[in-house]
Amino acid sequence: KAGVTQTPRYLIKTRGQQVTLSCSPISGHRSVSWYQQTPGQGLQFLFEYFSETQRNKGNFPGRFSGRQFSNSRSEMNVSTLELGDSALYLCASSLTSPYNEQFFGPGTRLTVL
């Protein structure tokens, strides 16, 4: 069974640009969660999707958005990038919700210059 995949793995952007990150969950998993990981703030929850619906959102500005497609693949978008958005963005999938075991992808390392 293939694991969670994330693309791209590395990204360098400049302030003001926007970025789209992609996540393909494990086959059969319908819940996808996104996290931002930084050395100072740890693992911060961004949002969770299930059956194309956002069920929960963390405390991030509206510049952070996401969506889920009918095949459970998910994307997150960050607009008007700021230096502080530099982080490792992790996607995790689970069968029905993060209440149960989550499988993480390798992450996308975003650097904003």
Next chain:
Amino acid sequence: GQQVMQIPQYQHVQEGEDFTTYCNSSTTLSNIQWYKQRPGGHPVFLIQLVKSGEVKKQKRLTFQFGEAKKNSSLHITATQTTDVGTYFCAGPAGTASKLTFGTGTRLQVTL
């Protein structure tokens, strides 16, 4: 909002010594999950505890869930260099669709 703190933030041990990390939530948890993240890697699920006072073992790792379901611990007996990494606890934040991660404990093991 819910806060999940872990102590210590960092621990450095000699191989063969024991190690414990403690996890404390500001709210009662329906379950607690533990993850391990190796340097440069991503979090990997270790275990889930559901019942009050539950204890589970995985080889040299012992996990406990507190009676009040607000705290948990992970104990590693006779650490090895393969135990190096950051250990996170995580619990549902009042809803099953959101998981709050603890602040993490970074473990360094030297020979």
